[in-house]
Amino acid sequence: MKTNELISYINEGKLDDRLMDIYLDKDKLSYQRDRYIKAVESYMELYKNSPSYTDEICIVSAPGRTEVGGNHTDHQHGEVLAASINDDAVAIVGKNEQNSNMVYIKSEGYDMITISLDDTSKKDEEEGTTLALIKGVIAGCQNRGYKIGGFNAYITSDVLGGSGLSSSAAFETVIGNIISHLFNDGTIDAVTIAIIGQYAENYYFGKPCGLMDQMACSVGSLSHIDFNKNEEYTYENGTVDQRPFIEKIELDLDTVGYSLCITDTKGSHADLTPDYAAVPAEMKSVAAFFGKEYLIDVPEHDVIDNIPALRDKLGDRAVLRALHFYDETARAGKEAAYLQKHEQVTNKKENTHFFDKFLEEVQKSGDSSYKYLQNVYTCHDSLHQNVAVALYFSQNTLGEAGGASRVHGGGFAGTIQAFVNNHFVEKYKSTMDKLFGDGACAILKIRKFGGIKVI
Secondary structure, three states: OEHHHHHHHHHOOOOHHHHHHHHOOHHHHHHHHHHHHHHHHHHHHHHOOOOOOOOEOEEEEEEEEEEEEOOOOHHHOOEEEEEEEEEEEEEEEEEOOOOOOEEEEEEOOOOOEEEEOOOOOOOHHHOOOHHHHHHHHHHHHHHOOOOOOOEEEEEEEOOOOOOOOOHHHHHHHHHHHHHHHHHOOOOOOHHHHHHHHHHHHHHHHOOOOOOHHHHHHHHOOEEEEEEEEEEEEEOOOOOEEEEEEEEEEOOOHHHHOEEEEEEEOOOOOOOOHHHHHHHHHHHHHHHHHOOOOOHHHOOHHHHHHOHHHHHHHHOHHHHHHHHHHHHHHHHHHHHHHHHHHHHHOOOHHHHHHHHHHHHHHHHHHHHHHHHHHOOOOOOOOOOOOHHHHHHHHHHHHHHHHOEEEEEOOOOOOOEEEEEEEHHHHHHHHHHHHHHHOOOOEEEEOEOOOOOEEOO
8 A cells, every 4th residue: 555545544544443453452542543654654754765765565563472471481492371462563664666685674763774685694793783683584584485675664663672572573573574475475474484583583683582582473362382392394495494382372351351461660681691591501400410401301300309419519599490490381381271271161150260270370470480480589689679579569459459460571670460350450550650650560462463464
């Protein structure tokens, strides 16, 4: 659709049904209309005087994600339960007809990035940059035999960076969907886009992340992922990927009367890299004791039977973190099973029972992360324990409301997650905002779409 036609289309409310289907919040419909129109206008203003300008555009979207279960299990090839959310990155994009080997991308608030498709090779000096992520996704698509081409894009995102909602994975998913829909008729599937996103982040960007973030952003809805069950997938050009087992679970929180709340506790992530790195390192040290690389390859009873020797050689925290892994990876599977049963039964009492059991597992996950994984605060800075404070007041509020809360994502600083009864959401948000500042608590929905072409 042409730019001015699209603006009129949105202004006339013709995109409203699509926007509601994606964002699930009528109170934010006006915001999304304005946001989309502003993005189209920004695209026009940015490129209209360029010889590469094309007036025929499409819009793609990719959500942020929230980890629901499986706290620090993916890097040991365990199980996770993750969901896409209704905060997203949106790209206004058109083919670069005049110079088909050039890519121009402007993200709101950042400088223009220019890439020549004549050279998408990795360069060490580009590690840690957005340029590296874009080149990595383009190269990942090309390596699997997909077509690439030049394009112009303007990207805006309301997935906050550093919030634990995976803004980088959402960005990677947007780029993958641009290439899929502009040059490959939408044939690059969601799992492939996720794997390519991880490749870009691991190899080009230089961050050794797991695959959970990209899967949740790309696949959409709730995804139960087992990283120990892999199948080979061969592309037409002979490239082979290992794909984990994934099952999608549909969950409409409104039907059970709950909301997903993520609170930014405003803690500093400075100097936390050693804390994050220690979690997988200590889990792997337990695996190495038994001659294995990952804990998933060590039977839990072997760890239990060797506790004295493990404590003596590796220390108590490594042992506790390993025990957390076994409980937590099983718990992610339990959460998925309860939600599946919740969706399958029609009896309201049974339906409520299974959702309540799911919430119990979420709370157990939070308790285990706090006590055994020990990623709620860093022992190097006992004066600042923002996440712990948030969890205390969260549980006090939920005590009368019903629900569950836990540390979100990597931990030590950042955000907490809570499932809150809708009758108490405003009180809960008010409590969190009073503690951490206006807007600290975001009320989110689980979005059923991963990366998509909006129009």
